[in-house]
Amino acid sequence: MADDRQGWLRCLLGGAVFVVCMAGTTLPTPLYPLYQEKFGFSELTVTVVYAVYAFGVIGVLLLAGNASDTIGRRPTLLWGLGFAAASAVCFLCADALGWLYAGRLLSGFSAGLFTGAATAYVMELAPPGGASRATLVATAANMGGLGCGPLLAGLLAEYAPEPLLLPFAVHLALVTVSAGVLLWLPETVEERQPLSSVRPQRPALPAQVRAVFVPAAIASFAGFALFGVFTSVSPAFLARYLHVDNHAVSGLVVALAFFASTAGQLAAGHFGAARSLPLGCAVLFVGLVLLAGAMYAELLVLVVLSAVVGGTGQGLAFRAALSAVAAAAPPDRRAAVISALFVVAYTGISIPVIGVGLLADPLGLEGAGLVFIACMLALVASAGVYLLRRMRPAVP
Incomplete structure (x- = not known):
């Protein structure tokens, strides 16, 4: 004890x-x-x-x-x-x-x-x-x-x-x-080697993983992209369009997305990876729609709801994606396959965010955000439809 x-x-x-x-x-x-x-x-x-x-x-x-x-x-x-x-x-x-x-x-x-x-x-x-x-x-x-x-x-x-x-x-x-x-x-690693032994780890995608990896990667990309945009430009949007100048409030709104993601990851353990990935895509889709509504109507309540719903969908989808990809990968390539998924996810944090920044000057922050959301909705919908088709029993 x-x-x-x-x-x-x-x-x-x-x-x-x-x-x-x-x-x-x-x-x-x-x-x-x-x-x-x-x-x-x-x-x-x-x-x-x-x-x-x-x-x-x-x-x-x-x-x-x-x-x-x-x-x-x-x-x-x-x-x-x-x-x-x-x-x-x-x-x-x-x-x-x-x-x-x-x-x-x-x-x-x-x-x-x-x-x-x-x-x-x-x-x-x-x-x-x-x-x-x-x-x-x-x-x-x-x-x-x-x-x-x-x-x-x-x-x-x-x-x-x-x-x-x-x-x-x-x-x-x-x-x-x-x-x-x-x-x-x-320390928990018993057999350690010197720093010079660390070698670059190339991401890998064996053929048997690709069918699982593609929808998992798309959902992860979209979920992390939502987080990227939320954490980089939402404080400016809240201040400029909703006149929320309180830094504690803008920090809380962003924090809610991450706390909701934690709840979504925990829920994924109850639903299982097979159900959580399409469910996560659906919830993420709703979160993106709420974010579009928040930008169009300029309502704080919709921003908060999009943070909670979108974060929950991201958590569901990402934990399920990680579990599905890890289970499908051969044991000797598992680390490399998981690294590939993380590379895709963190690419989602960076590239779409810069795209929003590029569009913000000609279209304004609202317009740039709506273009981003439209692209992410298309990605999430395609991943969800693909997953639902895979889950549907084959007709004899």
């Missing part, structure tokens, strides 16, 4: 470290309007600054996605915290646009190292027989951490002094404490 308590304490502490790291990746979200006011840049620049993060994640996934299996969980996560601290320092020093690009890139490196390694670490720290609950801790820490970032920054920016400094100073302090916690926790 004492060993179980200690195991769960370690598991929860590992989850807390995970939360701190992921919160840093979304911390700037409600602050982008303030940076626009300070530096005078366009919506396109906002979306590019945001998308640089995804490029950092993809780079790490391709070059060092298996690092923690090689050098150990703790060294990998300490590197991740180091990048998180460096990112916070960049934002603290930001007196020109280049600092924002550097901060977002370093934040991407941090998330790229943490996403797989921290998930595995949290599960390994749990006592025997606790795999299911540990998976819940890891899932909640990942998406919950992403939600805590804009919520924390929004509250500090609205109700505390120095809105462009204090959120990052607080995060830097949390990262320092997390490093101390990580040094206290045990």
Whole structure:
């Protein structure tokens, strides 16, 4: 019993470290309007600054996605915290646009190292027989951490002094404490190798996986694209069109999408992957329609509903996509196939977001958003129809 308590304490502490790291990746979200006011840049620049993060994640996934299996969980996560601290320092020093690009890139490196390694670490720290609950801790820490970032920054920016400094100073302090916690926790990889043994991990797509991978990738792309647009331009939309100038409110709206995704991922465990993927596509479709309605009618309640519904659909679809792809992949290629899915998902965070930024100048933010939503609706609908056809029993 004492060993179980200690195991769960370690598991929860590992989850807390995970939360701190992921919160840093979304911390700037409600602050982008303030940076626009300070530096005078366009919506396109906002979306590019945001998308640089995804490029950092993809780079790490391709070059060092298996690092923690090689050098150990703790060294990998300490590197991740180091990048998180460096990112916070960049934002603290930001007196020109280049600092924002550097901060977002370093934040991407941090998330790229943490996403797989921290998930595995949290599960390994749990006592025997606790795999299911540990998976819940890891899932909640990942998406919950992403939600805590804009919520924390929004509250500090609205109700505390120095809105462009204090959120990052607080995060830097949390990262320092997390490093101390990580040094206290045990290593779970028994056979470790030196850093020089880490090799680039190329994504792979064996023939037998493709039928499952294509709809899973489309749903993941669309879900992450929704998150990308929501976290990069929704604060500006709320301020400009809905006159919501309260940074805490804009941070809360974004946070709701991530918290809803956590709930969707948990629900996917009850429905099973086969049902959750088409169901997730349907719910994501409704969330996108609500977002279109919010932009057209300029109603805050629809923005909130789109965050909750769209986030739930993203969580359902992505967890189901990950499970389906992992189950279909041959064991010796599973890591490479999962890496390919993450690369597609993080491409969804970056490319469509930049597209919205490009269209925002000629069409306005509302028009650009509606074009984006139309494209995502077509993608989600095609994936959903394909999945439903596959589920339909063959006629003899």
